[in-house]
Amino acid sequence: MSNCPACHAELETPLACGACSALIDGAGSLDPFAIFGLVRGWTIDQQDLSQRLRRFGRLMHPDYYAAAGDAARELAEDNTAALNEAHELLSDDFRRADWLVRALGGPGESDERQMPQAFLMEVLEWNETLDDARNAAGGGPERTELEGLGQTLDTERAATMERIGAGLTPLPDDGSTALTALRRELNAIRYLDRARRELESLRLDDATAR
Amino acid sequence: MGYIELNVLNDETTTIAMGIDLGTTNSLAALWQDGRPVVIRPDGKHGKIPSVVRFPANGDLPLVGSRAREQAIVDPRHTIFSIKRLMGRGLADVQDDLAAFPFPVTENERGLLQIDVHGKLVTPQEVSSLILMRVHDLACRAMSGHEVIKAVITVPAYFDEPQRQATRDAARLAGIEVLRIINEPTAASLAYGLDQKGEGTVVVYDLGGGTFDVSVLNIEEGVFRVLATAGDTHLGGDDLDRALVAMIAEDLAEQLGADELADPAFLQAARLAAEKCKMELSASPRADLHLMVPDRQISYRRTILREELEVAIAPLVDRTLDACRRALSDAGLETDAIDEVVMVGGSTRIPSVQQRVEQFFGRKPHTELNPDEVVAIGAAIQAHILTGGSRDILLMDVIPLSLGLETMGGAVDKVIARNSTIPCHSTEGFTTHVDNQTGIDFNIVQGERELASDCRSLGKFKLTGIPPMPAGMPKIAVRFHVDADGMLAVTAKEESSGSTAMIEVQPMHGLTDDEVETMLQASFANAQADFDARRVVDLKAELETMQRATEKHLESAREHLDPESVADLEEALAHTTRAMQFEDPREIQRVRDSFEQATLPLAALLMDSVAKSALAGKKLEDV
Numbered sequence: 001m002s003n004c005p006a007c008h009a010e011l012e013t014p015l016a017c018g019a020c021s022a023l024i025d026g027a028g029s030l031d032p033f034a035i036f037g038l039v040r041g042w043t044i045d046q047q048d049l050s051q052r053l054r055r056f057g058r059l060m061h062p063d064y065y066a067a068a069g070d071a072a073r074e075l076a077e078d079n080t081a082a083l084n085e086a087h088e089l090l091s092d093d094f095r096r097a098d099w100l101v102r103a104l105g106g107p108g109e110s111d112e113r114q115m116p117q118a119f120l121m122e123v124l125e126w127n128e129t130l131d132d133a134r135n136a137a138g139g140g141p142e143r144t145e146l147e148g149l150g151q152t153l154d155t156e157r158a159a160t161m162e163r164i165g166a167g168l169t170p171l172p173d174d175g176s177t178a179l180t181a182l183r184r185e186l187n188a189i190r191y192l193d194r195a196r197r198e199l200e201s202l203r204l205d206d207a208t209a210r
Numbered sequence: 211m212g213y214i215e216l217n218v219l220n221d222e223t224t225t226i227a228m229g230i231d232l233g234t235t236n237s238l239a240a241l242w243q244d245g246r247p248v249v250i251r252p253d254g255k256h257g258k259i260p261s262v263v264r265f266p267a268n269g270d271l272p273l274v275g276s277r278a279r280e281q282a283i284v285d286p287r288h289t290i291f292s293i294k295r296l297m298g299r300g301l302a303d304v305q306d307d308l309a310a311f312p313f314p315v316t317e318n319e320r321g322l323l324q325i326d327v328h329g330k331l332v333t334p335q336e337v338s339s340l341i342l343m344r345v346h347d348l349a350c351r352a353m354s355g356h357e358v359i360k361a362v363i364t365v366p367a368y369f370d371e372p373q374r375q376a377t378r379d380a381a382r383l384a385g386i387e388v389l390r391i392i393n394e395p396t397a398a399s400l401a402y403g404l405d406q407k408g409e410g411t412v413v414v415y416d417l418g419g420g421t422f423d424v425s426v427l428n429i430e431e432g433v434f435r436v437l438a439t440a441g442d443t444h445l446g447g448d449d450l451d452r453a454l455v456a457m458i459a460e461d462l463a464e465q466l467g468a469d470e471l472a473d474p475a476f477l478q479a480a481r482l483a484a485e486k487c488k489m490e491l492s493a494s495p496r497a498d499l500h501l502m503v504p505d506r507q508i509s510y511r512r513t514i515l516r517e518e519l520e521v522a523i524a525p526l527v528d529r530t531l532d533a534c535r536r537a538l539s540d541a542g543l544e545t546d547a548i549d550e551v552v553m554v555g556g557s558t559r560i561p562s563v564q565q566r567v568e569q570f571f572g573r574k575p576h577t578e579l580n581p582d583e584v585v586a587i588g589a590a591i592q593a594h595i596l597t598g599g600s601r602d603i604l605l606m607d608v609i610p611l612s613l614g615l616e617t618m619g620g621a622v623d624k625v626i627a628r629n630s631t632i633p634c635h636s637t638e639g640f641t642t643h644v645d646n647q648t649g650i651d652f653n654i655v656q657g658e659r660e661l662a663s664d665c666r667s668l669g670k671f672k673l674t675g676i677p678p679m680p681a682g683m684p685k686i687a688v689r690f691h692v693d694a695d696g697m698l699a700v701t702a703k704e705e706s707s708g709s710t711a712m713i714e715v716q717p718m719h720g721l722t723d724d725e726v727e728t729m730l731q732a733s734f735a736n737a738q739a740d741f742d743a744r745r746v747v748d749l750k751a752e753l754e755t756m757q758r759a760t761e762k763h764l765e766s767a768r769e770h771l772d773p774e775s776v777a778d779l780e781e782a783l784a785h786t787t788r789a790m791q792f793e794d795p796r797e798i799q800r801v802r803d804s805f806e807q808a809t810l811p812l813a814a815l816l817m818d819s820v821a822k823s824a825l826a827g828k829k830l831e832d833v
Contacts, residue, residue: 061604
C-alpha cells in the first residue's frame, strides 16, 4: 500500500488520506480492489467491504466539500463516484467474477458466447415455463410451478457461482485456458439472472393483481 | 457577558443554511440552531405554509400561503395549488390533475406547462419560486440580522431528472442558492436517526400531499445508506381527496349537469370539503362532508364513516404497497429483515394507512415524529453537514430510475442502473454504423421500460466531428456522471480524434437557461424592491444589536482604550443612530461596515480581558 503524497502516512485507500484528510487524484487508473485497499481475488468479506465503504466515504464525500473550491469539490465527486462504482462491482458476485476474468486476459461475453453443454437442455425447459407464464397473465402456470422454477433457478445459480469461485481460487494465470470455461459459466449466470428478474417481475405483477 | 455578543463584534459571520421541504400541500423550513434542528414557526404553533399562490386581478403582488389558501374558494380560477404535481411534467403526464384543477393549464411547443392567470402565462417553476421566496423570507425574519440564502431543498425520492431540474430552477428564480437537492424519505431518516438513535435496516414510508415514496435504508455508525427506493410521483393526499370528491359528484350527478360538476367554484369547494372531511376522519370514526357553493345554489351534506373512506382509498393504498414490494425486491430483502418502519407525510395520519402498513411489514410503524415536520428537520440537518458543521453523519443516496441511451433499434442501453449510489459515473462505448459517418445522434432516456419510446427522454444530442473512417472503427465513449444532487451530466468523446462534445441537454418540460434569465430580469425590478426592503430591516436589526453591545462594553472599557479609538467609536455610534432613518440598504451597509471597523480595538480588548480573567480564575460574568 502506498503513502499519502501530502503527509506520507500509510494509505488505506489510494483516493484519500485517513491521517491528513487529503483528497488524492488518480481514480481513473485504479482497479476496484485497489480502491478498497484489497488484494485482487475472488473472496470478499462483505461485512468488511461495507465497513470500508463507510470509512472511506467519510474521507471523501462531496457533502463535506460543499463549501470548498471547485477543484476540491470535483475531486470529491470523482473519487466518491469511483468508490461507489468499485463497491457496486465488488459487492456483486457476477460483476466481480466478470471483471476478474477480463482482467486476467480471459474472453469477454462477445468473444465467447457458449454456455456449458449440460445447461442448455434445462434452459429450453425453463424458457417454456416462463413463456407460458408471460403469455397467460394471471391464469398461466400454477403459482406453485413458478415458485418451483424460482427455487430451481436459485439453486442452479448458487451451484454455478460456486464452480466459478472455485475456478478463481487461487486466481488462474494470465491468459489461462481455464478462463474460457469460466466465461461459459458466467454466460449461464447471465441467463439465470435474466430469468430470475423476469420471474421476480411476474411475481410483483401477480401481487399487484391480487 | 455572552459569547454571542463577542461574535457580533468580531463579525464572525456564521453561514446559516436552511432546510426547505417544498411540499405539494404545505411547505416548511427548518434551521440548525444551538446544536439541533429547529422548525421555523412564523405562525406560532406550526410552521406549515400552505403551498398556495393567488394572483390578484389588479396586478398586485401574488399572495402566498394561508391568505392565498383562504381565498381559494372566492377566486378558484387564479388560486394555484398542488403545483408540485406539474413540476417538470408535460400535459400528457398530468391529465388526471387537469380534471381536478379549477385553473387552466396549457403546454407550449417545448412541452413546458403554463397556467393562464389574467392573460399572463406562468410556469410551475415560477409558482414554486414564489412559495420558496415566501418560506425563505419568513426564515430570514426568524433569523433577523442574518442573510440565509443557502438552502437544502427536498424532493420526492422518485422525482426524475426533469422534476429535479424544475425544482432547481424554481430555487434559482427565488434567488436561493441550492446547497443540495435531497430526497424526502432520506431527509426523514436523518431526523429519525438523530431522534431515536436507531440503527439497522429501516423503511421510510412517505405518503405526502401529492407523492408517494418508499426507501429502504441501512443505518450504521452514522452512515445512512439507501439500499433501494421506489414510489409514485402522482399518488398522495390529493388523490385520496379526489376519491371523496368522486363520491360527492356521484351523489350530485342527478341534480347538476356535467358543466356544473366541472365548474371551478364547485371543484374548489368540493376539494376543500373533501380534504377537511378526510382529516376529521383520522380523529373520529365519522365526519360530515359538507359543501356549500352559494353562487351556484349548492348545499350538500353527507356523513361519511371511516370505513367508507377506507374502501374508497384502498386501491390507492394498494399501489403504495406495490411500491414497497418493488423497493424490498430491489434491496434483496424480505419484510422480516426490516428493523423499523418510519411514517412520514400528512397522509400517514390516516388510521387505515397505518394499519395496512403495519400488516404488510408485520411491525408497528413509528408515528411519534411529527410526519409534517420530519422532512424539513432532516433537510436542516443536511444543511448543517454541508456547511461544515458535522462529519458524524454521512448520507449515501441512490438514483431512483435507470439512465440510458436509445440504441439503433429503439431499445434502451442502460448506462446507470436504478438504485445506484450517487455520485456515480459510467462510460459506454459506441461506434459508427456506416462508412465515413461523421456524426452520431444520441437520445438520453430515464426509466425502466425496454423501449426508449416508453421511457422519458431527457434530451437529444449529436456528437459531430468524427473523422471519416470505415464503419465500426471510431471508438466513441459516452460518459454519464450523476452528481450528489442526482443531476446528470453527459459527455461524449471520439477517442482517435479526441473530439469531444459536452452535452447541452435541451430540457423537455423545463426552462432553458435563457428563459430563467429572462424571468429573473422581468421580476428583477419587483424583486429588487422586495429584497432591498428586507435587507434594510435586517441591516437595521443588526446595527441595533451591534450598537447595544458596544454601548454596554464601552463604559467599562473606555479607560483601557486609546482616546483615538474611543473617538472613532463615539462617532460611529452617532452615525449609526442617524442610519436608522436611511432607506437605502447600500448606505446602511456602509455605516455598518465602518462601525465594524471602529469596534475592532474594543473587540480586541474584550477578547484579551476575557482571556486574562479566565486565566485568573475569574468568572466570565464578572468581566
